[in-house]
Amino acid sequence: MNEVKVIEIKKSVFAENEKDADALRQELKSKGVFLLNLMSSPGSGKTTTLIQLINKIKDKVRIAVMEADIDSDVDAVKIKKATGVPSIQLHTGGMCHLDAEMTRQGIDNLDLNEVDLVILENVGNLVCPAEFDTGSCRNAMILSVPEGDDKPLKYPLMFTVCDLVIVNKTDVMPYFDFDLERCKTNIHQRNPKAEVIPISAKTGDGIDRLATWLLQEVNVDKLRC
């Protein structure tokens, strides 16, 4: 059965997003749930990356996925079909980002007693999602090779707020003018602490390293609680 729950998200009436985000983060910590907020441009390979990553670690942690999209449910169906983990679709009603209250509306539809790790696939957009704290424990983003190694210079806030930058589609690097070292320099200019992990979601290259990073972060976060 590939049916997935679809939730029509309502925009928060409160401008107090930071407060909402901190409250959600504390609540998730108290329940031992780690929330990863995954952002990127449209077409960077978020869903394919998630499928590879989830299939690698789903025997070690209990995972649920929340897929934010403007109005389709293509991604949630695809994730559920390919990995078997619970997956819900959040419809943003045309909105370009998720805030903490909108994220909570998704979280409230999960059984947190059955989950260690929630992965939120944010709306495909390098601008607005970076401006709103969702209440996540960590922020990650995917930059794909065809987008170019100059993106950290042009979308500075996105790269500043991310703990992890996944460089995807390394298999097509020979066909593009993309220099991984120049890309790392540009990322670290925005955020010296950012972890950078090159992968190819298509071939599976780098997924082991990505899985190791995520499992370690989940454990580190639990120890901190």
Next chain:
Amino acid sequence: MNEVKVIEIKKSVFAENEKDADALRQELKSKGVFLLNLMSSPGSGKTTTLIQLINKIKDKVRIAVMEADIDSDVDAVKIKKATGVPSIQLHTGGMCHLDAEMTRQGIDNLDLNEVDLVILENVGNLVCPAEFDTGSCRNAMILSVPEGDDKPLKYPLMFTVCDLVIVNKTDVMPYFDFDLERCKTNIHQRNPKAEVIPISAKTGDGIDRLATWLLQEVNVDKLRC
């Protein structure tokens, strides 16, 4: 000299964007100036496409370019250097789109007596720019092959408001699961009237057809005035 004018755009205090857009459109028409609003995801190749296109038609029409970006001026400098046409940079101050009032702030910095065609390169984002009428005569967007042929299903409004969809990076089509016919079907599901022009800004393929489309639209629009 590669210095370009950089304008810090202020957000419109009026919510009456449609009215502002219609007023700007009428004003531009009365002065015989055609405004093209070009949108896309980050990294789809907007600037490279513009350079190819401008060099093809700059002897036939007098062109100026307005480059919207969050805070860099990389693109305006690049356009000016590669084409010689007047190019100004609009800094959106972190904002994810341009509205009509913001577009006017750019237009006011051009000498309209010296220009037939103004090309506005909007912020790289498939969501927000589609929601705001800039006052343009035509809307165009670039979808690049690596982003995938399903994007019209996931970002419906963008494809609905565009008169032209440029499918860029066709030179790398063999390395991606991208079906041009499926893409056209998806685009026309959103917008049956949309013109679709496949190009490779890298090799120059399709630029002639793109140039023909734009010159024709500029002339058609002038006849209508």
